[in-house]
Amino acid sequence: MSWLEYLPLLAATLAIELAVIEIARKVRPPAPRRSDILWVNLATHPLAYLLIGWNPSAFLLVEVLVTIAEGAGYRWLNPQLPLAKALVLSAIANGITAFIGWMMV
DSSP, X not given: OOHHHHHHHHHHHHHHHHHHHHHHHHHSSOOOOHHHXXXXXXXXXXXXXXXXXXXXXXXXXXXXXXXXXXXHHHHHHXXXXXXXXXXXXXXXXXXXXXXXXXXXX
């Protein structure tokens, strides 16, 4: 897959996860900042995509690891955000994007 084919997937992931975090920000702050979502996804999304491409049966394991990494990244970038909340928000956002991705395969 070329970068031109990959970039829409990354953009869709960012849009979905941003929407989830924006809802969380309005319902019960604090929440990760918009820039946090960008940075953690730029770190995890390409690697996850490659790993799943090499071994599709590892989809669930990769998604769990991405969820943990992104939650930890949200907390690291935003120290006032409790780790438990960062992990829950990451799980919700990644759960939605993983489900959509899984349904499209």
